[in-house]
Amino acid sequence: MTTRIEYLKQVREKYLETTSIQELASRLRPRSLQDHPLEATLPAMKEMAAGGSSVLRQSLAKQGKSLPKVTGDQPPVMDDAVYARNIENFVGLCTIPVGLAGPLRVNGLNAKGDFLIPLATTEAALVASFHRGCKAITLSGGVAAACIIEKIGRAPIFIFKDMCDALVFGAWVVSQEPKIKEVAESTSRYAKLVDVNITLNGQDVVLFLEYSTGDASGQNMVTIASDAVGHWLAANTPVPMKRWYIESNMSGDKKATALSFIHTRGKRVTAEARIPEDICVGVLKAKPKDLYDAWKVSMVASVQSGAIGSQSHYANGLTALFIATGQDAACTAEAAVGLTEYAVEDDGSLLVSVCLPNLVLGTVGGGTSLPTQRECLELMDCYGPGKASKLAEICAGMIMAGEISITAAIAAGHFAQAHKAMARGPGK
16 A cells, blocks of 8 residues: 655654664564563453453452443443533443453554553454454564554535636635645644645535644544635635535545545554464464465455455454544444455464554544543553554554454364354353
8 A cells, every 4th residue: 555755754753853763673673571571461261251350350450450430340420511522412321341352562663562452342252352363462572563644634525617617716726725724723733734635527626635633533623624724715716616515525534445545544554463383373273374375365355345455354353442442433434444464484474464544543532531431541551642643553453463363263264163152152
């Protein structure tokens, strides 16, 4: 997947102006458990199965971690004012079970450590599968992850009486870019207009406005900024405008599009891990070559189906993490496209990489400050300003854990029986 070169300036400005290439590279290298003991742990699956959730809560308490609102140790918050900015006609809470996967060792440009991943889901086998993938990655020294681009857009459309007027308007807009930037950024302390693209189709002009939005996911921020731009353009256009709409349906909001896949909507994150053969066999129950072969045929089938990208089940982990951490769950529609790649190295190890070009998430705003969602973010030290890129890198590592686990289950022929055992229970 390609991207425009000006957005790579973000990488230079964010990372290279304060540190060296060598230091950045050192952040991404694997860290063995022998040299770097785990910072967080979970009890063994057998212990949790025998002792229930109390075993896990006790383990968290011993590590100085707690989720009192998630676990029910504190009563649920029912104050209307708490939810006023997130929902209308508030009547109560819909409880979704939360499980923890991990620890997942992440060696990222922004996220560095061992993380317990909260996943809210009603799908049996999901947390167990991601937990297994986390174990394989962590025993292998961790996953390297880099959040390299951050931008999100809105695409208002302007309609004129004919193509001639549309062309005149388009040419005029090019000369007004500084003013457009001024108007857009006047609506927010955090929104920065980073690019303007124009698409003409007959009498219609689509203005694709792309922003960086700090640590917020940014959908509301860019809508308000673009609305201000639209009103200013309508009031100052050199040719009569018939009408305009805040969204042309080109931005990719809440849908999978080839445009977003190629360019980026939200945060573009790439991650990589190398799983030695003995860990692959011992934890994932399949040889590296088995995973590679299963992936290869699935990639071909993805192309045949017309899928955007090629991956196994990004939506599973994304939806569960988004609900747990207060993200807009509908953004899974755009975030769950990307690429997973496998290779078998000369030493027999499995090299895995994932790229998520449309990761729409934040650590401020939206539902991130709601009681249980804030606890889940705080568990990963991802609540508040300055943490969005860190959360994005953890998310990419989590997605990789799910990818290798499901591919291994399919390669080894365990996929159906695992779901049968966990979803139906013993003997059913």
